Amino acid sequence: MDKTKETGLTIKGMTLGQGMPIICVPVVEQKKEQILSEVNRLVSAGVKMIEFRADYYEDVGDLKRLGSLLREMGQYTENTILLFTLQSISQGGRIELPSRVLHDALMVAADCRAVDLVDVEFCEVENPKALIQEIHSYGNRVLTSQHDYMKTQKSNVMWELVNKMRQSGADVVKIAYTPDEAQDLLDLLSVTVRFHKEHPSIPIISMAMGNLGELTRISGEIFGSAVTFGKSGKSSAPGQIEYDRLKAVISDVHHSITGEENTGFH
Numbered sequence: 001m002d003k004t005k006e007t008g009l010t011i012k013g014m015t016l017g018q019g020m021p022i023i024c025v026p027v028v029e030q031k032k033e034q035i036l037s038e039v040n041r042l043v044s045a046g047v048k049m050i051e052f053r054a055d056y057y058e059d060v061g062d063l064k065r066l067g068s069l070l071r072e073m074g075q076y077t078e079n080t081i082l083l084f085t086l087q088s089i090s091q092g093g094r095i096e097l098p099s100r101v102l103h104d105a106l107m108v109a110a111d112c113r114a115v116d117l118v119d120v121e122f123c124e125v126e127n128p129k130a131l132i133q134e135i136h137s138y139g140n141r142v143l144t145s146q147h148d149y150m151k152t153q154k155s156n157v158m159w160e161l162v163n164k165m166r167q168s169g170a171d172v173v174k175i176a177y178t179p180d181e182a183q184d185l186l187d188l189l190s191v192t193v194r195f196h197k198e199h200p201s202i203p204i205i206s207m208a209m210g211n212l213g214e215l216t217r218i219s220g221e222i223f224g225s226a227v228t229f230g231k232s233g234k235s236s237a238p239g240q241i242e243y244d245r246l247k248a249v250i251s252d253v254h255h256s257i258t259g260e261e262n263t264g265f266h
Contacts, residue, residue: 178208196225
C-alpha cells in the first residue's frame with residue numbers, strides 16, 4: 001500500500017485523490033463468460049478502473065468458482081484498478097448472503113492477488129474495523145461505503161460517518177446519497193471538500209444519485225472526490241453518465257481549472 005499525505009493513494013501508478021477523478025465503470029453481468037468478455041472490452045477501451053459487482057454474479061456463493069473467476073479477471077487487469085463490490089439489497093444490491101458466506105467471499109477477494117480494493121459496507125457489517133484489519137492482513141486495501149437510495153443525510157451526519165470510516169482504518173471512503181433538492185448537493189459537496197482538505201492521504205468518493213446528482217459526478221476535481229462512476233452500457237446506479245461523455249466532461253472541467261489539456265490518462 002502506498003499512502004502519503006501529499007499524493008493520496010497510488011495503485012498501479014494511478015493516484016486516487018489528486019487531479020482529475022478516475023472513472024470507474026461497473027461490470028454487472030451474471031455469467032462468467034459475459035463477465036470476462038466485458039472486463040476485456042472495458043480494458044481494451046482504456047477504462048482505468050473497473051468495479052466488479054459480484055452481487056450480480058450467478059455463482060457468487062460458490063467461493064471456489066468466485067476465486068477462479070477473480071484470478072482470470074486479473075489476467076486482463078494488470079494495469080487496471082479492480083474494485084470488488086458485493087452489495088447487499090439494503091444498500092441497493094442484488095443479493096443478501098449469510099454473514100459467514102459474505103465474510104468468506106470478501107476474504108477470497110482480498111487473497112486472490114487480482115483485486116486492488118475490497119468494498120466493505122460500513123453500516124451493514126457488525127464490526128467493520130475488525131473486518132478491515134482482516135482484509136489488510138492479506139495485504140489488500142479497503143474501500144468503505146455507504147449508499148442511501150432514499151434520501152441525503154444532514155452534513156453533520158455525513159461528516160461523522162466518513163470520519164468513523166477513516167478511524168476504522170479504511171484506505172478509501174465512499175458515500176452515495178439520493179438528493180431531493182439542491183441543498184442536498186451542497187451538503188454532500190461541503191463534506192467532500194472538507195474531508196479532502198483535512199485528510200488528503202485518504203481518498204474520498206462521493207456522489208448524489210439520480211439526474212439531480214449529475215453535477216457531483218463531474219466536479220470531483222473541484223471538490224476532492226477521487227473517483228466517479230460511469231457506465232458503458234449497463235448501469236449499476238441511477239444517474240451514471242455514459243463513459244465517453246463523462247470522460248469528455250471531466251476533461252473540460254480539468255482544462256477550465258488548470259488551463260492544461262487532458263492527456264487522456266483517466
